[in-house]
Amino acid sequence: MEPEKRKKLLVEKAVEFFSEEGFEAGTRELARRLGVSQPLIYRYFDSKDDLVNEVYRKVYVSQWNDAWTATICDRQLPLRARLLDFYESYSQAIFNRRWMRIFFFAGLRGLDINTRYIGRVGELIIKPICGELRHEIGLSRDMPITDAEMELAWIMHGTMFYQGIREHIYCTARSVDYSLTATCAVDMYLTTAPPIVREIVEKASR
Structure with missing residues (x-):
């Protein structure tokens, strides 16, 4: 060979x-x-x-899709539609047995696989989501994205991720409806995050 x-x-x-x-x-x-x-x-x-x-x-690297960030930032569609499109593609790529198990084994072993991957998600997925939410609700992006804004988006993202844990780590769900999960997670984010983000940005700009 x-x-x-x-x-x-x-x-x-x-x-x-x-x-x-x-x-x-x-x-x-x-x-x-x-x-x-x-x-x-x-x-x-x-x-x-x-x-x-x-x-x-x-x-991780070979399954990463650079189009994910472009999807999130494509303002031809409402943010809700963009987020749902993103999570449909993302869930198909990562929510499988070997992806999830390697991620958790690496965390338990203290390897930097998790740190590298989470850093990539933070920069290329979470931060753009925060910027697009600001644009959606008419706020300026001149001020750097705050940790609190990032945390709100991570909560949405974590809701999706937990379903993968249930299916492939805990094995308590034979199958997961990731489309339903994405709809719930995105709608909760777009309902609860805007007033909080407004307050964060207004306080920071005073």
Whole structure:
């Protein structure tokens, strides 16, 4: 097998392995599952951390859709419609067993996968939502987005994320209607957040 194809196969198998066993599991067991030698794995990866970084790129970076931010910021549609379109696409991309399990195993292990991903969501999803809400309710975007505004959007986002936890981590829901969840989460955000954001911005601009 060509080296690049073998490396891609090793990453794919590592994704499956870590999503079921967690990151405490070692490369020796991974090699045994694959029917290869441990030294073969380290021929392609300098360390276990290097392999974990490849898993991150495979599961998180490669599934990230740059169009999500564009969807949120496309003012040809009302903000509610944009948010619902975004969450429809987002839920299809991330709410699957291996994505969710790797995310939680990484958090328990103290890896920075979670920090990197949450940082990306904050900058490319949450902050644009906050800016678009300001525009929707006629407020200026000249003032930097505040932590309180970010928190309001995170609450909406967390409502969606929790449904993924119920389905793939707790296994207490055989299937989840993510469209219904998105409708409820978005409508609650667009109902409760505007007066709070107005007060935040008005106080900060005095």
